[in-house]
Amino acid sequence: MKKEIPVDGMSCAACAISVENTLKSQPGVKLAAVNYANHAATIEWDEKTVTLEALQKQIQGTGYDLLIADIEQEELEEKQRLAYKKIKAKTIYAGLLALPVFIIGMFWMNLPYGNFIMWAFTTPILFVFGNQFFRSAWNQTKNLSANMDSLVAISTGIAYLYSSFNTFFPSFLEVKGLDPHVYFEAAAVILFFILLGKTLEAGAKAGTGEALKKLMGLQPTDLIVLKNGEELTKKTIDVQLGELILIKPGQKIPLDGKIIEGESYVNENMLTGEPIPILKSLHSQVFAGTINQAGSFVFEVEKISKNTLLSQIVDRVKSAQGSKAPVQKLVDKVASVFVPAVLLIGLLTMVVWGFSGVEEAWLRGMMAMITVFVIACPCALGLATPTAIITAMGKGAEMGILIKDAESLEKGVKIDTIILDKTGTITEGSPKVSEFVEMGNCTKLDRQVIYSLEKKSEHPLADAIADYLSAEEMAIQDFRSMTGHGVQGVAENQIYKVGNLKWIKTSETILHPELEKKSQNALEEGFIVVFASKNNQILGFFKIADLIKETSKEAIAILKKMDIEVHMLTGDQEKTASMVAKAVGVAHYQAEMLPEHKSKYIKKLQSQGKKVGMVGDGINDSEALSVADLSIAIGHGTDIAMDIAEITLVHSDLIDIPKALNLTKKSIKIIHQNLFWAFIYNIIGIPVAAGVLFPMFGFLLNPMVAGAAMALSSVSVVMNSLRLKR
Structure with missing residues (x-):
């Protein structure tokens, strides 16, 4: 099965x-x-x-x-949402209780009944809000393994039990001349910070399921089927091959198929990334999730729900995300050895002391064992990563760079290749007129008429021309919209046309050779060319393109100086891609790429040993973002791109990419420093706590001093992390 x-x-x-x-x-x-x-x-x-x-x-x-x-999927998602809310609530309550325990334990140690107050506050932190660590440790023990949870449970559990005994039976140690010190603040604060780290991680990871849900939501659940001349509403999942579907203006196309009646402009931005809708007529292919604009049409279903191009993208995103399980953190790797080692050292310490023959040998041995467990408490280890992440996230947010989690920081350090989407990433993401090339015979009135014609037009490029001219609208007589060709109308008894050259020339319009040459040059450079005429005279043509952002060229130059190879992938035509790549200094580019082509391109680079970062802004980039080693989304992009991405650039400015990569390098450096000092602290502290200095110097570490040393190690980790703010 x-x-x-x-x-x-x-x-x-x-x-x-x-x-x-x-x-x-x-x-x-x-x-x-x-x-x-x-x-x-x-x-x-x-x-x-x-x-x-x-x-x-x-x-x-x-x-x-x-x-x-x-x-049901909805029920499962609800369970996951409740789980996140639960751990978030536990963290808040644990923090509220840990604060007074910390204040009393560190500053008001002689407060009357202070130990009992700390015991009352610490008990629910361990056994109500932090009980998951003890359950996890027990499950790990049953499977003969250990992780960070094991270390947390053992150290906080020992500190709590020892402190509770000293709280209720202080005379046991006092009569032997020993101080019945307590470590409630250590146990409480450790659990709070570990819970905080778990909450940050759970919150960051929660977005992946929502991203897929949004992607799947692009396919409508209901549609209109034509049967025997009647319109019938049907569920998308129930539609069979060969059925006829009616699509009205503004509707999302539910399945893949071929148009058999009608025509319209269809926005395929979610597949190609290109902002200009495409004219679809008889026998044209249409795809699920794309959006119909002006006209109505009927298409024949060629792929059912689970086989559409959109469904394939969803499946590949699922597969790519699932394959990107994070590497086991250094702390967890060491913990699998460290926990048993600490337990063994603690037990050996007590046994060696017990048989040493010194006064109160077994009591001293028990005290030394407890000191070992206290000093080995993983507070510094637990703080090493979360404090650096929190500081890095805060600094990133100030810079307009949103970082998802520690894994994202770790990946950023290794990136040696950056893939850039073109539309909306390198460019502005919407068509704009860069120039109106004319022969000098275009008057102010002519521009006003052209503006008025384009205001009435439903063509995707009409708004770009109207925005460029920005005139006062006037009355147009006999307005006609010729789908696929252009618009025409009458003003001041003159016939005006705006559209493609082939259509305008059908009325024996005269085109000056010089203007024709300029239009050919514009086409070769990748511009879209739209002509305007009055009667039989060409007034000029508009050069329309998706303009390059001001900082794109500078950002790419900086990335090259960082020894990062830059590639550009786009669904746009070859000429346009070539023009943009040349303008911004990108040597490696590919045009006319569908989503699966982008992901295959990235996998090919990865097979060559490259660590690839993908920068995109649309649904068409979602698969590539999932496959890449590091995914970066542009802030003005779609929700799906930002949900999948590990880093989001709020300002939608490529100049923030090198800033983000520099921040990841500095953050990981700080984390490694924190972990190094946390481990060194344990390597030095545990033998001292066990009593290795006693035979030579008569020095035996007091548990209270061990607790202070442990607190100092935590402070040093926090202070080191705060350096990221500078």
Whole structure:
């Protein structure tokens, strides 16, 4: 059997890896692939060897759940939203309780009943708001493994139990001349910061499912089917091949097919990225998710819902996101060895002290073991990444650069190739008139008439011409719109036309050779050319193009200085692509590319060992953004592009790309420094806590000093992270 089954309880891609590894380890499971993008596991298993119920039980043992009963997608998404809200609420409540514990533990240590107050506030932090760490640690222990949660649970648990004992039975140590110190503030603050890190991660990862939902939402759920001359409403998923669908102005096209009646302009921006709608007439292909504009038409269905080009994009985005599970963080890698090592060192410390023969040997041994556990508390480790991320995110936001998570920062350091979409990324994203080339016979009145004709026109380029002329509208008689050709009308007893040259020349209009040569040059440069005439005389032509942003050329030059190779991919025609690439200094470019072509191009570069960053703004870029090593969205782009992207440039300015890459490099450098000092602190502190200096110097570390040292290590990590603000 092979089936896709929803998985509950995953909050990040690392969870998906854990579930996948558990499934793969089960006898009878031939294939297991867990996709965090759609929170589902694709499992192939032998029913004679293992049942779904047995697999579900194994997954439940690791803290997740296989939803083997049929469940609606909306219900699953609701579960995930509730899970995020739950961890967010836990973090807030833990922070509110941890604050007074921290203040009392650090500044009001002699407050009457202070220990009891701290115990009362810390207990719910551990066993209500932070209970997930203890459950996770127990599940890891049952599977003979350990992670960061194990370290958090052990260290905070030991600190809490030791502090609780000293709170309720202080005389046990006092009669032996020892100070019954407590570490409630350490346990409370550690759990709060670890929860904060988990919340930030869960919030950042929550967008992937929403992105896919928006992408799938481009396909209408209902449509109009023509049957025996009648219009019938039908669900898109129920439509069969060969059925006839009626599309009215403004409607989204629900399926792929071929026009058999009518014509219209269709906006295919979501597929090609190009802003200018395309004229569709008899036998033209239309695609699901694209938008019909002015006219109505009937098309014959050639691909059902699950086989449309849009559905293929959705599937490839799912697959690409699922394959981008993050590398295991350094902390988790070390924790798998570090946790057992700390436990072993602690137990050995107590045993060695117990048999040492010194006075109160076993009590000293117990104190030394507790000191080892306290000093090994992962506060600095837990803070190393979140504090740097929070600071980097804040600094990025000031610069108009929104960063998704730590993984995005890590990827930015490795990027050596940047792929740029053209339309809306290098260029403004909408057609504009760059020049009106005339022969000198065009009067102010003529311009006013042309403006008035274009104001009445529904052609996609009409607004660009009207915006350029910006005149006062006047009355037009006998206005006609000739689909695919242009518009004409009468003013001051003169016949005016605005449209393509072939149509205008049908009325024996005279075109001056010099003007014709200029128009040919404009076409070769990639401009769209629209002519205007009065009676049988050409007044001139408009050069229309998607203009290049002012800072695009400068940004690309800076990227080249950073030894980053720049490529441009576009769905636009070869001439236009060549013109833009030459203007901004891009040596590598490809034109007339569909979404799957862009992703294949990126995969080809990746196969050559390159680390690729993709910059885009549209639905047509979503697949490429998912495949790239680092995805960067332009702020004015579509929701789907920004949801998938790991970095969003709010100002939609390419000059922010090198700034973003520099920020990632500095942030990762800070994180590595934090982790280095956190580990060094433990490497030095644990042996001292165990008592290695006692035989030579008679020095035995006090648990209270260990707690202070642990706090100092955390402060140093925070202060180092704050350097990013500068």
